[in-house]
Amino acid sequence: MKHNILVKNKDTNRTCSEDKHLMDSLSVCADLVPRGCHNGACGVCKIKVHSGEFEKSKMNRKHITEEEEMNNIVLACRSFPRDDMEIEFIGKPKSKIYTLGS
Amino acid sequence: MGIMRIGHVDLNVLNIEESRSYYEEIMGLTVTRQDEDGTLYLKCWDEWDKYSLVLRPSDEATFNRVAYKVKDDSDLDNLKVKIEKYGIETKFLEAGTVADCGRVLSFILPSGHEMHLYAYKEFIGKDTGDTNPAPWPFKGKGIKAHWIDHALLMCQGPESLMEVTKFFIEVFDFTLTEQVCVGPNGSLQAATWLTCSSTPHDIAFVAGAEVGMHHFAFFLDGWNDILRAADVMGMHNVKIDVTPQRHGITRGETIYFFDPSGHRLETFAGLGYLAQPDMPVITWTEDELWRGIFYHTGVENGAFTTAYTLNAYK
Numbered sequence: 001m002k003h004n005i006l007v008k009n010k011d012t013n014r015t016c017s018e019d020k021h022l023m024d025s026l027s028v029c030a031d032l033v034p035r036g037c038h039n040g041a042c043g044v045c046k047i048k049v050h051s052g053e054f055e056k057s058k059m060n061r062k063h064i065t066e067e068e069e070m071n072n073i074v075l076a077c078r079s080f081p082r083d084d085m086e087i088e089f090i091g092k093p094k095s096k097i098y099t100l101g102s
Numbered sequence: 103m104g105i106m107r108i109g110h111v112d113l114n115v116l117n118i119e120e121s122r123s124y125y126e127e128i129m130g131l132t133v134t135r136q137d138e139d140g141t142l143y144l145k146c147w148d149e150w151d152k153y154s155l156v157l158r159p160s161d162e163a164t165f166n167r168v169a170y171k172v173k174d175d176s177d178l179d180n181l182k183v184k185i186e187k188y189g190i191e192t193k194f195l196e197a198g199t200v201a202d203c204g205r206v207l208s209f210i211l212p213s214g215h216e217m218h219l220y221a222y223k224e225f226i227g228k229d230t231g232d233t234n235p236a237p238w239p240f241k242g243k244g245i246k247a248h249w250i251d252h253a254l255l256m257c258q259g260p261e262s263l264m265e266v267t268k269f270f271i272e273v274f275d276f277t278l279t280e281q282v283c284v285g286p287n288g289s290l291q292a293a294t295w296l297t298c299s300s301t302p303h304d305i306a307f308v309a310g311a312e313v314g315m316h317h318f319a320f321f322l323d324g325w326n327d328i329l330r331a332a333d334v335m336g337m338h339n340v341k342i343d344v345t346p347q348r349h350g351i352t353r354g355e356t357i358y359f360f361d362p363s364g365h366r367l368e369t370f371a372g373l374g375y376l377a378q379p380d381m382p383v384i385t386w387t388e389d390e391l392w393r394g395i396f397y398h399t400g401v402e403n404g405a406f407t408t409a410y411t412l413n414a415y416k
Contacts, residue, residue, distance in 0.1 A: 024341075035405035038341040040116050041163035041364030042409035058116045060364070061161040062412050077364070095311035097259045100282065100292045101391055101407050 008088040023077040045076040052085030103173035114160035120362040130246040147229035148248035163363035164414035165315035167216035213257040213266035247320035254306040254316040302352035302374035314412040319368035343404035350397040
């Protein structure tokens with residue numbers, strides 16, 4: 001089964017498969033999603049799900065609180081679409097601390 | 103003699119059964135101990151101590167600590183004095199507190215990472231034995247990683263990185279092999295590579311926004327093994343961060359990829375070069391920084407600075 005996923009912050013649609021998580025499907029498009037670990041540890045793919053059913057695997061509590069999860073704030077790399085969805089990447093606020101290469 | 107090498111990496115994982123399958127089937131490690139709470143201890147075929155990787159079932163995918171092995175038990179007493187003289191508290195954990203290890207010296211590094219030192223861990227032996235051994239085990243799975251080679255830890259900003267680098271040199275007698283220098287006249291270290299053996303690095307530090315673990319690396323023989331490892335990753339839909347490449351820094355042949363909890367791993371191949379305490383320090387300048395990290399393209403690739411595992415304890 002495939003579903004239409006609207007990435008609101010990029011105003012871009014992409015068809016995503018039920019058996020892949022959103023990051024694996026969406027990262028095929030250049031610059032549509034942030035670059036991350038695709039499995040939970042890094043937390044860069046935090047999204048707000050505005051609409052649409054989906055299934056989840058376990059969230060990393062270092063990045064997603066229980067309250068956030070109840071409010072459909074999740075990691076895209078731990079979410080599998082079951083319906084057409086509208087999502088928005090939240091992103092981390094940019095740190096003022098020097099990072100190598102920044 | 104003091105510290106000999108990296109002993110083990112201790113991580114929290116989101117799904118312990120997925121992790122077991124990944125490290126056994128794809129990386130080729132063996133589970134050598136399992137605790138009642140599900141914690142797994144694994145070793146590579148070319149290692150002789152009981153384990154080099156600890157995976158704990160958790161609600162977090164985070165970094166707990168890294169352990170290094172010292173040569174003699176008396177090194178622990180000597181290092182305790184040196185660490186405390188530097189101004190860092192330490193405590194001894196009794197033998198057996200850390201699975202299958204003798205007494206462990208525990209402390210928090212100036213960078214905020216927890217570190218353990220130990221002199222004894224239960225012996226199992228290499229899969230090829232120690233009498234007339236085969237060059238590699240005929241049986242075995244996947245990539246057949248030789249051993250865990252090094253870890254790269256993320257420090258919060260250059261000041262913290264410079265402090266922990268100084269600590270490793272002054273207290274542990276590590277040698278600085280390479281550094282990235284930034285800022286006015288290159289006065290700030292933004293990344294450092296340090297050795298206690300003859301390889302280019304036994305630990306490395308990079309400055310970032312948060313304290314954590316950037317990756318730990320498995321050793322492979324050479325470039326052909328890197329290509330084969332990448333093939334195995336493709337067969338199993340492993341998320342690859344950076345495809346086979348050479349690092350300018352350390353000259354290592356490399357792949358960056360992620361485990362099922364998103365911990366970044368590396369397969370690191372080749373000698374690099376013979377590192378010795380009297381070797382001149384290699385410096386990479388800010389404008390050639392990415393040439394140092396990814397030698398062929400010289401540009402940022404993958405999620406090198408954005409994605410890494412956070413420290414479990416603040």
